[in-house]
Amino acid sequence: MKSVGFFASCPVDLFRPSVGFASVELLEQAGFTVHVPPQSCCGQVNFNNGVSSQARQLAWNLITTFEPFDYTVIPSGSCGGMIKHHYPELFQDDPRLPRVLTFCEKVFELTDFLVTVAEQDLTQRLVFPNAQSSATRSSANPLSEKSAVITYHDSCAGLREMGIKQQPRKLLKACGVAVSEMVDTEVCCGFGGTFCVKHAQVSARMADNKIDNALAVNADLVIGGDLSCLLNLAGRAKRRGANLNFRHVAEVLVGDWQTPAIGEADEQG
Amino acid sequence: MDSQSDFRTRLFAKIAQANGKQSLPENLTASFQQLINGTKGQQSGLAPIADCLAAFKENARLAACELFEVISLSEINTLLSERMPAGANLMVSPQPALQPCEWSVATTDNAREAQWGLALAEIAIAETGSVCLHSEAVATGLLYLVETLIVVVQQSQIVARQEEAWQQMHIGTGQRPRALHMITGPSRTADVEQMLQLGAHGPREVLIFILAN
Amino acid sequence: MSNHFVVRTQAALANQQLQSALAKAGGGFVARRQAAIDAVDDFELMRDQAQAVRKKSLADLEIYLAYFEQQVEAAGGRVHWAETTEDLRRIVIELCQQANAKTIAKGKSMVGEEAHLNQALEAAGMTPWETDLGEYILQLAHEPPSHIVAPALHKTKAEIEQLFKQAHTLGERDLSAVKAIVDEARAVIRERFLKADVGITGANMLIAETGTAVLVTNEGNGDLSACLPRTHIITSTFDRVIPTWEDASKIIRVLARSATGQPITSYTSFFSGPKTAKDHDGPEAFHVVLLDNRRSEILGSDYREMLHCIRCGACMNHCPVYQTVGGHAYDSVYPGPMGAVLSPLLRGYNQDYELASASSFCGRCEAVCPVRIPLPKLMRKLREQEQSVVPPGLLQKFALAGFTWLANKPGLYRRLTGLASACLHRLAGGRGRLHRLPLASGWTSVRDLPAPQGGSFQSQYRRAGSAKKSAGK
Numbered sequence: 037m038k039s040v041g042f043f044a045s046c047p048v049d050l051f052r053p054s055v056g057f058a059s060v061e062l063l064e065q066a067g068f069t070v071h072v073p074p075q076s077c078c079g080q081v082n083f084n085n086g087v088s089s090q091a092r093q094l095a096w097n098l099i100t101t102f103e104p105f106d107y108t109v110i111p112s113g114s115c116g117g118m119i120k121h122h123y124p125e126l127f128q129d130d131p132r133l134p135r136v137l138t139f140c141e142k143v144f145e146l147t148d149f150l151v152t153v154a155e156q157d158l159t160q161r162l163v164f165p166n167a168q169s170s171a172t173r174s175s176a177n178p179l180s181e182k183s184a185v186i187t188y189h190d191s192c193a194g195l196r197e198m199g200i201k202q203q204p205r206k207l208l209k210a211c212g213v214a215v216s217e218m219v220d221t222e223v224c225c226g227f228g229g230t231f232c233v234k235h236a237q238v239s240a241r242m243a244d245n246k247i248d249n250a251l252a253v254n255a256d257l258v259i260g261g262d263l264s265c266l267l268n269l270a271g272r273a274k275r276r277g278a279n280l281n282f283r284h285v286a287e288v289l290v291g292d293w294q295t296p297a298i299g300e301a302d303e304q305g
Numbered sequence: 306m307d308s309q310s311d312f313r314t315r316l317f318a319k320i321a322q323a324n325g326k327q328s329l330p331e332n333l334t335a336s337f338q339q340l341i342n343g344t345k346g347q348q349s350g351l352a353p354i355a356d357c358l359a360a361f362k363e364n365a366r367l368a369a370c371e372l373f374e375v376i377s378l379s380e381i382n383t384l385l386s387e388r389m390p391a392g393a394n395l396m397v398s399p400q401p402a403l404q405p406c407e408w409s410v411a412t413t414d415n416a417r418e419a420q421w422g423l424a425l426a427e428i429a430i431a432e433t434g435s436v437c438l439h440s441e442a443v444a445t446g447l448l449y450l451v452e453t454l455i456v457v458v459q460q461s462q463i464v465a466r467q468e469e470a471w472q473q474m475h476i477g478t479g480q481r482p483r484a485l486h487m488i489t490g491p492s493r494t495a496d497v498e499q500m501l502q503l504g505a506h507g508p509r510e511v512l513i514f515i516l517a518n
Numbered sequence: 519m520s521n522h523f524v525v526r527t528q529a530a531l532a533n534q535q536l537q538s539a540l541a542k543a544g545g546g547f548v549a550r551r552q553a554a555i556d557a558v559d560d561f562e563l564m565r566d567q568a569q570a571v572r573k574k575s576l577a578d579l580e581i582y583l584a585y586f587e588q589q590v591e592a593a594g595g596r597v598h599w600a601e602t603t604e605d606l607r608r609i610v611i612e613l614c615q616q617a618n619a620k621t622i623a624k625g626k627s628m629v630g631e632e633a634h635l636n637q638a639l640e641a642a643g644m645t646p647w648e649t650d651l652g653e654y655i656l657q658l659a660h661e662p663p664s665h666i667v668a669p670a671l672h673k674t675k676a677e678i679e680q681l682f683k684q685a686h687t688l689g690e691r692d693l694s695a696v697k698a699i700v701d702e703a704r705a706v707i708r709e710r711f712l713k714a715d716v717g718i719t720g721a722n723m724l725i726a727e728t729g730t731a732v733l734v735t736n737e738g739n740g741d742l743s744a745c746l747p748r749t750h751i752i753t754s755t756f757d758r759v760i761p762t763w764e765d766a767s768k769i770i771r772v773l774a775r776s777a778t779g780q781p782i783t784s785y786t787s788f789f790s791g792p793k794t795a796k797d798h799d800g801p802e803a804f805h806v807v808l809l810d811n812r813r814s815e816i817l818g819s820d821y822r823e824m825l826h827c828i829r830c831g832a833c834m835n836h837c838p839v840y841q842t843v844g845g846h847a848y849d850s851v852y853p854g855p856m857g858a859v860l861s862p863l864l865r866g867y868n869q870d871y872e873l874a875s876a877s878s879f880c881g882r883c884e885a886v887c888p889v890r891i892p893l894p895k896l897m898r899k900l901r902e903q904e905q906s907v908v909p910p911g912l913l914q915k916f917a918l919a920g921f922t923w924l925a926n927k928p929g930l931y932r933r934l935t936g937l938a939s940a941c942l943h944r945l946a947g948g949r950g951r952l953h954r955l956p957l958a959s960g961w962t963s964v965r966d967l968p969a970p971q972g973g974s975f976q977s978q979y980r981r982a983g984s985a986k987k988s989a990g991k
Contacts, residue, residue, distance in 0.1 A: 483593075507737065
């Protein structure tokens with residue numbers, strides 16, 4: 037069995053472990069041995085704020101930790117893009133470049149990995165629990181009803197750096213989830229790392245546009261492949277009192293409806 | 306202008322250095338010719354256009370031109386009689402090919418007094434439905450000051466792409482008209498709330514008469 | 519230290535008229551460009567060709583530029599060299615004075631805007647008349663442009679109506695239709711071409727082989743300004759020179775498609791020197807004024823690719839930040855993504871570095887740039903360069919350094935982040951989110967913070983793993 041080193045990414049690690057567990061389950065179901073070695077940050081925030089030396093330090097730690105595995109899989113287009121797309125750039129004048137390039141070839145975003153490498157056929161697993169399996173149905177969760185309107189947000193880095201567009205949709209379709217596309221799925225949600233904090237007002241407006249687009253298709257749930265986007269959107273939606281829920285695609289694929297959606301209160305009882 | 310020529314010298318030195326070179330070459334013309342040797346005379350490298358006439362008509366229409374196919378110039382008179390308003394003047398370009406024709410409307414050779422203009426295209430380009438006219442053949446005013454511009458295109462003068470047009474006109478060092486106008490449809494603007502409005506400062510209408518061979 | 523861009527964006531967000539104008543413009547450019555690209559099979563090849571032309575033009579620029587000058591002068595024209603914008607203003611004024619110019623017809627020129635040419639001409643006692651509709655509107659409003667292709671994009675129809683009614687004494691009339699506004703501009707501006715002593719335009723490209731200035735427009739005013747007055751002055755920059763007409767065609771093919779979604783503009787004109795005996799008309803004097811303004815520095819720097827820009831505006835049409843705040847927030851005649859890179863390089867204002875941070879790095883600009891300029895990469899480079907010019911806030915510097923130090927120690931990182939996650943979870947008290955958090959007001963000023971689930975993934979996975987082991991699995 038081939039090995040996968042799972043890199044959770046900071047947002048997942050710190051804010052939403054359920055995405056990590058869902059991803060690991062999906063990878064194990066796909067027939068891989070999953071390892072979660074000691075990990076921290078990919079260095080994107082240092083890189084984007086002009087401190088390449090710090091980014092390189094963190095990058096090398098990551099590379100040396102993960103290179104023993106056959107694949108490195110990340111449930112994020114943003115961190116995935118940083119590693120696969122930008123690590124070569126970070127090391128372009130460094131003698132370690134060949135090793136970096138070898139490593140980067142084995143790096144994948146989760147949905148892309150499941151579709152292209154694992155060729156996972158998820159038709160057997162339905163997102164919405166069937167009538168027999170009453171143990172998994174949560175009647176308190178209206179989203180377990182097939183009538184819930186679900187839409188998808190394409191994260192910028194996922195789309196433009198990792199080529200993630202059809203993969204999550206293919207997987208969702210295989211699970212019986214119909215995606216109601218909103219307009220401007222490919223327009224930035226306003227996260228952008230420190231941008232969302234340095235330019236909070238502009239970022240909030242961008243998030244508002246995205247939320248309005250989701251509401252315009254009567255969406256109940258917005259799914260995405262990048263937790264940072266979802267934290268940003270969910271946070272803004274809650275502040276606005278918008279009636280919209282947010283989940284990571286890994287959670288939806290694995291059928292986790294127990295965990296409260298992002299920013300939602302813990303279930304009582 | 307000493308400081309200017311001083312700056313000019315410094316600028317060239319800076320550019321050469323930025324390009325990893327010491328200075329300008331000894332023989333500028335020879336170096337230039339050598340550099341363009343590979344590309345001069347080359348085609349566009351894009352997909353060939355099978356039917357230039359059809360493509361020209363389609364693209365000219367998309368650019369908001371009105372198209373007519375005629376066998377002789379005198380057929381244009383029918384349209385002129387029907388469409389030119391009373392009191393309007395037509396300015397016909399003094400191009401030899403247009404001279405034999407008798408025009409059925411009032412003409413003028415002052416662009417500032419003409420509401421309609423008529424000229425013959427040097428060459429027409431199928432890929433965009435464009436016509437090329439130049440300053441040795443036509444006055445600027447005829448092309449830009451009139452309300453309606455009529456351009457006659459000889460079918461044999463339609464080429465597929467721009468590169469062929471330049472080659473057919475033998476454009477190169479020392480060989481070019483002082484002003485060449487590649488015109489594609491009427492003038493237009495979208496400066497008011499991005500709403501397209503045909504007819505800005507140049508002609509409001511462009512009528513193209515394709516003259517069969 | 520306050521961020522000037524942030525202050526301007528707050529004003530922009532609150533400006534209802536601006537937001538209304540932006541909403542009207544927004545989707546149109548994007549949709550029209552996409553339609554233009556969908557209509558051809560080979561747009562990617564066209565992009566490759568255009569990029570190759572810009573690259574090779576710079577690689578031997580000293581030769582092409584010298585040849586261009588030679589050709590212009592062989593035709594009886596003159597080339598002038600302006601190191602700074604002040605030099606450009608001085609040269610143009612001198613040329614206008616030599617031509618006894620009282621009135622000047624101006625076609626759109628970004629270089630003219632960059633050099634604040636109109637003000638200088640007015641100060642020298644001359645009357646520059648803008649003839650491009652967008653620029654004319656701005657001249658009436660006394661405002662700078664907010665977009666490099668559609669300069670009055672920030673103006674609503676109602677505002678334009680008002681400006682015309684105030685500026686033109688034409689009595690009672692209905693200007694509510696776009697056609698009426700454009701027709702009135704046509705009538706008012708017509709006299710300007712016919713009367714002007716000098717015409718000043720920009721140039722989209724300069725062709726070396728024939729000493730030719732290429733003008734790409736839709737309205738016709740540029741051509742009239744170039745051909746009717748006795749003197750034609752072209753204000754451009756030395757890096758616009760390309761080798762041949764065939765090369766020009768490569769750029770022409772991607773320019774209008776990227777800018778306005780047209781396969782080509784109504785007028786693509788090629789001007790090579792003054793009127794000769796063979797011509798029906800044309801200017802007696804033909805001057806090309808070439809500006810540097812630090813571009814020669816850029817050429818020899820890591821930002822060289824920025825000089826590939828063909829000024830199509832696609833980047834700002836697709837930029838979510840530009841679409842939210844408009845061009846004036848950038849406080850430069852070059853706004854949006856290309857402006858975020860070019861403005862600090864040209865002006866050397868420390869403030870301009872803020873523009874490189876005003877990006878979420880979504881990458882849409884790079885994706886639509888017809889000549890594939892790596893704009894986010896260049897902005898990132900500016901962020902790096904900014905550190906030595908404008909020292910970062912101490913809080914940011916130490917937070918980043920501190921976090922990095924911790925991140926280099928995986929064991930300690932896991933324990934501390936596990937603790938932090940658990941604490942924040944408890945702080946949220948089961949509500950799932952936090953309204954406020956010390957030191958996180960940048961986030962919580964506009965959003966709630968979804969609470970961590972309690973314990974980091976790594977700490978939970980470790981525990982789950984040891985639970986598995988102890989259960990003998």
